[in-house]
Amino acid sequence: MFKHAKESQVEITQLMLPSHSNFSGKIHGGHILNLMDQIAFACASKHSNHYCVTASVNRVDFLNPIEVGELVTLKASINYTGKTSMVVGLRVESENIQRGEVKHCNSSYFTMVAKDENGKNALVPGLILDSVQSIRRFARSIARQEQAKTRTTKFKSSEFKIEEHIEHIKTQNAQIAL
Template structure:
């Protein structure tokens, strides 16, 4: 299977933010942005793999600045990491105020997609051809994020098996909560 560069599948989706996308605070609802992120990740992953792709996880959704009604929002997606059947798609979201031409970076996220065949079975995806320092950095960062996530999940699983009420109550001391057991 021939390696493909991130440039091969790099995808941008741009959409005007309309009033029906606004939340109760008048800003664009985070769910709208997440839906657009999922769409661009699908296209990017499908272009790289040449197959149908599904989202298996969404990591590090950081809402850095609000998106306003009337902004032109662009989702810039790139394959940052490839495993056997999985791909980590990095997404940068920028919003442009079309009246003032002010452009701001509003979100960053990483979606893990897997490629499937027509029977819904996982399939192998092409390796990623790393052509520059940015490609190498993004691939290495994805490896580190995966390792940290695995360590976190293992620690949380251990915490569940080692759970004692007294230990958890001690953890809550000095926090903004009240414990009233019935």
């Protein structure tokens, strides 16, 4: 079985309240991450027709601060499907409703795994790639997975080669005291 990404896309908008702010008066990143996890769950669950859990989050960069009183819109779409997992692409935007200004605040990729009623991994429908953009997103997810495998292996303690990194580390804000 295969599905179009449009079938499971989810979008939510929420007003940012003072209770969501941190000590500097900006919206707390943890609150945004919580919202992102919720919408990734909703999107993946819609696609798979199963309860889903977060397996990993790939890179979260907070690009612009979000102010109290702004509307935050989160958009989620399935970018990739494996056998039991999905990569959900997320975009976070904030809108100053008084000025009508919209800012891109964050993009991220959540890997979600479908679970059956016994908590075992469940098969998910494949993704119908019906545009150049959908193919690009799918291919990017494959590349990201391959990069993650390389990173994991290269820095595994049994595989780590200090001589490959020591000179670069010396140029950083660190003091080596071996």
